Amino acid sequence: MFYSKSKKAxxxxxxxxxxxxxxxxxVPVGAGLWITGEQSLGYVPLIGQTELSLDVYRELFVSxxxxxxxxxxxxxxxxxxxISAVLAxxxxxxxxxxxxxxxxxxxxxxxxxxxPHVVGxxxxxxxxxxxxxxxxxxxxxxIIQEPAAFPVLVQDQVGAGIILEYIWKEVPFIAVSIxxxxxxxxxxxxxxxxxxxxxxxxxxxxxxxPFMLPPLLSSSIIVFAYTFGSFEVPYILGSVxxxxxxxxxxxxxxxxxxxxxxEAMAINMVITLxxxxxxxxxxxxxxxxxxxxx
Amino acid sequence: xKKPMAxxxxxxxxxxxxxxxSSGSLEVVRSAEDASxxxxxxxxxxxxxxxxxxxxxxxxxxxxxINSYVDQxxxxxxxxxxxxxxxxxxxxxxxxxxNKVLNEKQAGRHEExxxxxxxxxxxxxxxxxxxxxxxxxxxxxxxxxxxxDYSNPAIQKDFGNDTEGMESVWxxxxxxxxxxxxxxxxxxxxxxxxxxxxxxxxxxxxxxxNAPPDFIGTRFVKQLFYELSGGYEQxxxxxxxxxxxxxxxxxxxxxxxIKPHLWRGGETYPKSIAELxxxxxxxxxxxxxxxxxGGIQAEINKGRMPExxxxxxxxxxxxxxYHYVAIPYNAKHKAAAMVTANLLLEPEMQFKKMGTQEGxxxxxxxxxxxxxxxxxxxxxxxxSDAGETAVPAEVLLKHKLPDLSPAYxxxxxxxxxxxxxxxx
Numbered sequence: 001m002f003y004s005k006s007k008k009a010x011x012x013x014x015x016x017x018x019x020x021x022x023x024x025x026x027v028p029v030g031a032g033l034w035i036t037g038e039q040s041l042g043y044v045p046l047i048g049q050t051e052l053s054l055d056v057y058r059e060l061f062v063s064x065x066x067x068x069x070x071x072x073x074x075x076x077x078x079x080x081x082x083i084s085a086v087l088a089x090x091x092x093x094x095x096x097x098x099x100x101x102x103x104x105x106x107x108x109x110x111x112x113x114x115x116p117h118v119v120g121x122x123x124x125x126x127x128x129x130x131x132x133x134x135x136x137x138x139x140x141x142x143i144i145q146e147p148a149a150f151p152v153l154v155q156d157q158v159g160a161g162i163i164l165e166y167i168w169k170e171v172p173f174i175a176v177s178i179x180x181x182x183x184x185x186x187x188x189x190x191x192x193x194x195x196x197x198x199x200x201x202x203x204x205x206x207x208x209x210p211f212m213l214p215p216l217l218s219s220s221i222i223v224f225a226y227t228f229g230s231f232e233v234p235y236i237l238g239s240v241x242x243x244x245x246x247x248x249x250x251x252x253x254x255x256x257x258x259x260x261x262x263e264a265m266a267i268n269m270v271i272t273l274x275x276x277x278x279x280x281x282x283x284x285x286x287x288x289x290x291x292x293x294x
Numbered sequence: 295x296k297k298p299m300a301x302x303x304x305x306x307x308x309x310x311x312x313x314x315x316s317s318g319s320l321e322v323v324r325s326a327e328d329a330s331x332x333x334x335x336x337x338x339x340x341x342x343x344x345x346x347x348x349x350x351x352x353x354x355x356x357x358x359x360i361n362s363y364v365d366q367x368x369x370x371x372x373x374x375x376x377x378x379x380x381x382x383x384x385x386x387x388x389x390x391x392x393n394k395v396l397n398e399k400q401a402g403r404h405e406e407x408x409x410x411x412x413x414x415x416x417x418x419x420x421x422x423x424x425x426x427x428x429x430x431x432x433x434x435x436x437x438x439x440x441x442x443d444y445s446n447p448a449i450q451k452d453f454g455n456d457t458e459g460m461e462s463v464w465x466x467x468x469x470x471x472x473x474x475x476x477x478x479x480x481x482x483x484x485x486x487x488x489x490x491x492x493x494x495x496x497x498x499x500x501x502x503x504n505a506p507p508d509f510i511g512t513r514f515v516k517q518l519f520y521e522l523s524g525g526y527e528q529x530x531x532x533x534x535x536x537x538x539x540x541x542x543x544x545x546x547x548x549x550x551x552i553k554p555h556l557w558r559g560g561e562t563y564p565k566s567i568a569e570l571x572x573x574x575x576x577x578x579x580x581x582x583x584x585x586x587x588g589g590i591q592a593e594i595n596k597g598r599m600p601e602x603x604x605x606x607x608x609x610x611x612x613x614x615x616y617h618y619v620a621i622p623y624n625a626k627h628k629a630a631a632m633v634t635a636n637l638l639l640e641p642e643m644q645f646k647k648m649g650t651q652e653g654x655x656x657x658x659x660x661x662x663x664x665x666x667x668x669x670x671x672x673x674x675x676x677x678s679d680a681g682e683t684a685v686p687a688e689v690l691l692k693h694k695l696p697d698l699s700p701a702y703x704x705x706x707x708x709x710x711x712x713x714x715x716x717x718x
Contacts, residue, residue: 131578147578240565
């Protein structure tokens with residue numbers, strides 16, 4: 001069977017072998033999505049609500065707090081992604097020639113990949129908070145007279161702390177995915193161009209950057225989607241008066257009054273929808289990426 | 295196929311029984327035995343009957359200190375002096391024990407129930423009371439009830455719900471302000487919300503409160519509501535939206551007036567009491583709040599509060615609440631449960647629970663003024679040991695206000711978000 005000549009048979013076999021894992025992934029996600037969608041339409045039998053309606057969405061889409069949260073989340077994700085991407089490109093270009101030679105360097109740029117975001121968020125909080133280490137250092141050095149004089153970087157209104165955490169975490173992530181491409185594909189082309197007399201800027205523009213672009217875009221979309229839906233970092237580093245969208249959903253969800261449940265679910269549906277759009281974009285770029293390579 | 299079907303039928307019948315419970319159509323079965331336990335004529339008889347029994351006590355199991363107090367301190371005395379074996383059954387949430395009792399009631403197990411005693415208060419008590427699944431009134435029959443001040447409305451009412459002797463008080467907690475004596479002159483302490491406002495305006499950036507719906511943050515707003523609306527008494531009735539909306543208006547104006555003078559100009563608030571305590575500890579603000587009646591010495595020892603931190607309460611009062619133990623109507627070992635509830639009120643046991651050696655700094659359930667002889671002097675000793683890091687119990691008691699029912703809680707939390715937090 002395994003080595004069956006028939007393509008059809010092999011495909012069926014493959015599908016059959018994939019089925020369990022597909023089920024494991026799709027069933028909980030599907031069920032979760034179903035329940036979320038259902039509850040967002042006001043279906044909460046726990047409190048005797050069984051009629052479906054779009055009321056919650058109607059309320060949500062005229063709510064000032066919702067739009068303020070949505071735009072805050074989008075801005076934070078956008079800035080985190082853009083800054084991370086630029087820094088990652090610079091880092092990758094600078095480091096690529098050393099990476100193979102130094103195990104330490106390899107370790108250094110990858111060490112924070114397995115660390116959870118919560119750890120990063122706590123670290124940022126302890127480092128940059130108004131009573132954090134930097135503030136204390138500044139106070140000790142006589143630069144500031146009191147903790148309140150230290151710039152507000154954590155739990156601030158524009159999400160500086162959140163963005164910094166994401167940058168810290170995502171720059172290496174994007175950089176690693178670019179470096180792997182640079183190492184594997186670009187070098188021979190660059191050598192060729194150099195032999196043909198191209199300047200370094202020309203080499204970058206004609207070869208290096210175009211090769212970098214697909215992994216850069218796809219990893220950036222992952223970063224954007226992740227930061228947009230992430231809860232723990234804005235929970236720790238965000239301000240209560242400027243909640244990110246997931247925080248808004250969480251607050252509605254933990255309200256002991258169960259009539260707030262549909263609101264939480266409607267917000268989750270909005271987050272899901274935006275993430276799904278991003279995943280489609282990612283798939284598109286991923287395709288593009290493989291086409292270029294082959 | 296059989297099992298899911300059976301489960302469905304069980305579930306449906308449970309739902310039916312539940313709905314009939316709440317309408318009160320099921321009568322509590324009260325045996326002659328129960329009647330004799332409740333007659334209160336002879337405590338010796340109760341103690342006699344309890345001998346050799348095992349009391350199954352369901353309680354929240356999330357704290358090692360509390361667990362060891364229950365097992366070691368309480369359990370040992372129960373065994374040695376009363377021949378009662380204590381079996382502590384830890385639950386994550388008191389609702390688990392409540393549901394167990396309700397399930398037994400639905401299943402028609404009116405005797406020999408598996409739960410003998412529950413550590414309980416607030417909504418969970420209300421649920422059992424509504425379902426008529428409680429044994430009692432037993433609280434005032436206990437000999438040690440003599441130490442409890444049952445004329446205190448805060449003990450009689452549990453979150454605005456009359457206890458009717460169906461639960462016996464065990465301990466207490468109360469909102470207190472904490473200030474830093476090295477930065478705030480004790481003579482200039484604000485002792486009402488009115489004075490607090492002046493203080494905040496004179497000391498911009500040095501005060502904040504943790505954001506509701508954090509429990510303690512909500513209490514801070516609730517007390518303000520009491521003061522500005524002319525006392526708690528008028529809010530003991532069910533919530534009337536229109537009336538509440540009018541009365542709460544000054545609360546929002548007050549909080550918005552102080553907002554620009556708060557820490558960081560009120561653009562944000564600490565999310566939890568832990569965050570507020572960190573700000574206080576780092577000298578970013580001059581006040582924080584606590585609930586432990588045993589004082590803040592433990593916090594100071596752990597370095598979580600400065601040496602110069604001191605608790606105090608407002609002249610206008612602060613909200614306190616009591617927590618209790620209750621016996622289900624179908625408990626198998628009611629006598630042993632009563633003996634346990636009684637032992638918990640023993641001054642010695644109360645002191646140990648309050649201390650940080652064997653207990654967890656929990657507040658007393660008994661009234662210190664009702665103590666005599668040895669116990670009274672022991673209490674004085676504890677008070678002087680705590681020194682300045684605890685508010686004297688008499689002072690706390692004198693200023694204690696009852697809490698509001700959950701509907702007000704919700705209305706205040708929602709209102710705060712709408713009228714204060716997101717009001718730019």
